[in-house]
Amino acid sequence: MLCIDQVDIAGKKVLFRVDFNVPIEDGVITDDNRIRAALPTIRYALDQGASVILCAHLGKPKGKVVPELSLGPVARRTGELLGKGVALVPGRIGDQAVKMAADLVPGQVIMLDNLRFNPEETGKTPEERGDFGKLLASLADVYVNDAFGVAHRENASVVDVPKYAKVCCAGFLLKREYEYLGEALQSPKRPYVCVSGGAKVSTKLGILRNLLGKVDDIIIGGAMANTFLLAQGYNVGQSLVEPDLVDAAAEIMAKAKSMGSVLHLPVDFLYAKTPKAKQAEGVCTAKTIPPDALVLDIGPETITNFVSVIELAKTVVWNGPMGLFETTAFAKGSLAVCEAIAGLKNGLTIVGGGDTDAVVHLLGLADKFSFISTGGGSFLEFLEGKELPAFKALKECMK
Numbered sequence: 001m002l003c004i005d006q007v008d009i010a011g012k013k014v015l016f017r018v019d020f021n022v023p024i025e026d027g028v029i030t031d032d033n034r035i036r037a038a039l040p041t042i043r044y045a046l047d048q049g050a051s052v053i054l055c056a057h058l059g060k061p062k063g064k065v066v067p068e069l070s071l072g073p074v075a076r077r078t079g080e081l082l083g084k085g086v087a088l089v090p091g092r093i094g095d096q097a098v099k100m101a102a103d104l105v106p107g108q109v110i111m112l113d114n115l116r117f118n119p120e121e122t123g124k125t126p127e128e129r130g131d132f133g134k135l136l137a138s139l140a141d142v143y144v145n146d147a148f149g150v151a152h153r154e155n156a157s158v159v160d161v162p163k164y165a166k167v168c169c170a171g172f173l174l175k176r177e178y179e180y181l182g183e184a185l186q187s188p189k190r191p192y193v194c195v196s197g198g199a200k201v202s203t204k205l206g207i208l209r210n211l212l213g214k215v216d217d218i219i220i221g222g223a224m225a226n227t228f229l230l231a232q233g234y235n236v237g238q239s240l241v242e243p244d245l246v247d248a249a250a251e252i253m254a255k256a257k258s259m260g261s262v263l264h265l266p267v268d269f270l271y272a273k274t275p276k277a278k279q280a281e282g283v284c285t286a287k288t289i290p291p292d293a294l295v296l297d298i299g300p301e302t303i304t305n306f307v308s309v310i311e312l313a314k315t316v317v318w319n320g321p322m323g324l325f326e327t328t329a330f331a332k333g334s335l336a337v338c339e340a341i342a343g344l345k346n347g348l349t350i351v352g353g354g355d356t357d358a359v360v361h362l363l364g365l366a367d368k369f370s371f372i373s374t375g376g377g378s379f380l381e382f383l384e385g386k387e388l389p390a391f392k393a394l395k396e397c398m399k
């Protein structure tokens with residue numbers, strides 16, 4: 001896979017697929033980390049004398065032009081961060097985009113409006129995607145994919161453009177994601193610890209299965225731990241569980257043992273009668289979860305156990321909070337885990353997934369981690385050991 005610094009882009013038009021799928025409330029971007037993460041590649045291209053065409057998606061407009069999902073605010077913010085105007089090509093991609101791309105001169109930047117306004121972008125088959133990838137590729141001399149967040153999607157801008165682009169390569173962000181996550185999977189320093197949390201086992205099953213036997217320790221917290229408790233025969237009261245995954249949880253516990261990965265589950269919890277509670281009603285153990293309550297965070301003994309495992313680690317991959325961290329009273333577990341990982345001096349520490357990222361930023365500890373992935377679903381699928389469509393497409397276009 002070529003990287004942008006191995007390609008001649010001087011004086012060329014460069015089409016960038018970026019992931020600028022950022023949260024916007026009332027027209028205001030509330031977290032611009034994904035835009036900032038792509039800036040080094042864009043700045044590099046401009047410094048080399050290229051002109052830049054940015055393309056991205058926002059939300060799921062399902063092939064319709066939805067004004068609330070226009071990239072207008074994103075183009076403005078990108079312009080502010082770059083210190084230059086970024087003109088938006090409004091609506092669906094067609095003649096206006098072709099003209100504006102043709103008129104670009106070195107140093108200029110334009111942004112195509114939401115790719116998903118075009119139904120072909122998310123077509124499930126090559127037929128449904130039609131010639132959209134070809135049209136996008138025709139706008140530029142070089143295609144750069146710097147959109148890790150969407151690397152797991154078979155979208156036209158991800159998998160079809162490389163088939164038609166004259167030259168295609170990865171941007172610095174995509175390359176960094178590939179290298180950091182790849183290093184954790186292929187040649188981790190040990191002990192290697194996977195910390196997994198969040199609401200659902202269903203979204204993490206693939207990762208857990210792939211990492212069994214590869215990691216030394218798997219720490220499981222958050223509501224997903226409840227399904228494991230259920231599989232051990234505990235009564236979890238009103239806690240969030242996925243009863244249809246009890247067998248899968250039991251299988252993971254049995255395999256962990258035989259494959260040499262130690263599974264660490266919570267032994268105590270903070271509980272309340274409702275997820276809207278502002279305070280915990282008390283601390284319980286796995287055996288004493290009140291039948292009318294639900295567990296909302298890991299308890300003090302669990303925090304001590306988890307932190308002592310993390311403190312010995314040389315590689316940590318973390319996805320998913322340990323509890324309902326949005327409520328201060330139930331954030332202690334996530335914050336303790338975050339601080340323990342951030343405190344590792346010589347380890348490789350990787351965080352991924354929107355909520356986990358939010359915990360890290362809440363504590364202002366982002367710069368204490370080796371790498372914060374911009375991926376959500378793509379991060380999970382990468383760790384499941386799958387070859388993501390974006391990487392496959394870039395490798396195939398080299399042939």
Ligand code: 3PG
Nearest residue numbers: 019021059149150376377
């Ligand atoms: C994300 O936010 O995880 C990416 O931008 C992908 O978005 P999608 O799940 O709507 O494809």
